[in-house]
Amino acid sequence: MTNPTAAILAIGDELLSGRTRDSNLHFLAGELTRTGIALREARVVADDHAEIVAAIRALSAKYTHVFTSGGIGPTHDDITADAVAEAMGAKIGHRADAMALLQAHYDRSGLPFNEARQRMARVPEGAVLIDNPVSTAPGFTLGNVHVMAGVPDIFQAMVASVLPGLSGGPPLLSQSLRVMRGEGEIAAAFGALAAEFPDLSMGSYPFITNGAHGTNLVVRGTDPGRLDEVMIKLTRLFG
């Protein structure tokens, strides 16, 4: 059994100007790993219609799932829904189900359901709404593209709404060994071991602490027995 694959596309000028540090990629990466979906690629593009369309087309053709974050609010720079509709060849308008959700929300809060706020009901035909327990305005799933808000609290709530409905694979497990030796010292033996275990992904991540070189050795895979086997060998070599 193999694992489904995924990409994340984060959308927003603010992520590329250095103003905002993205946290959604890191959060989603952890959640997907637990679900058994292999995150293979991440992209960040600006609030630019053509760029979003091109990225959605490329990623949705290549991976089992695409998750987007950002650009579904009420302002003029929120253009993700229209771009996703174009990329996937769907029509888009103010959808009655999303209008009803938002109308009820603004009725409760006593705020006007004005034209800008109605923009958040623009959802492509055929898309399934994604529940937003934080602030009501929904995300949506169209084909294999899951469109979510960029605000981290809302993004995380939407991920929690979407993931239980997706089929994962066997959980992607990892184990690691921290070694107080430089990468250059352990590379040959570690590389030989990686060649011996082609079914596992083995990586080494150097660090410097108090002026001393160390390396974190990380092994990943889906078979717990194989992980144990390689960890025993690693500990014998470097432990």
Next chain:
Amino acid sequence: MTNPTAAILAIGDELLSGRTRDSNLHFLAGELTRTGIALREARVVADDHAEIVAAIRALSAKYTHVFTSGGIGPTHDDITADAVAEAMGAKIGHRADAMALLQAHYDRSGLPFNEARQRMARVPEGAVLIDNPVSTAPGFTLGNVHVMAGVPDIFQAMVASVLPGLSGGPPLLSQSLRVMRGEGEIAAAFGALAAEFPDLSMGSYPFITNGAHGTNLVVRGTDPGRLDEVMIKLTRLFG
């Protein structure tokens, strides 16, 4: 005068498994903005030769500069240099200048300059070395691709070595106004103002603090006079 453009490509399985949170994108975004180079896209791919080659080709054809981070150490999963060489059609081998740098470094430190460490001298023909004041092993610039280490301290030192040699454009300036109103309330007037200033990029970033909705309004551009003009109008509208 227009601004040169750039993309960053971060390379590494650990960034996609949720194990490591990338900080190089955010750091580089800020540095490029100060230099007047417009960061347009970011990608993260795994330690996979074909994926790295494809991303380098796509990005180097599209933007003035490509900056890569990660995958230039001594272990078997450090495959960036070879992938960049293939993408750019250059030959690669152990280069004499890089070998000499590393030999001197290991002679000083009393560590063996073994085969794994020699791997860090694999640099494409025609590439210019990028100085690494932290740990000696160099990065390199090949065509418009700047190849740097993934460890944040070293990445930052290499960026400091590279950026002064690149031509920037006029500095990319930004100003912002924090408004304690929800996006839906200010969207119409803010959108109209954005249409009035097509030479500026205007974005709104909602937040929730103590249960109250607020929005950061951010304007970006290269002409300080235009930025002042729009900020006066924004302050009159929402201040």
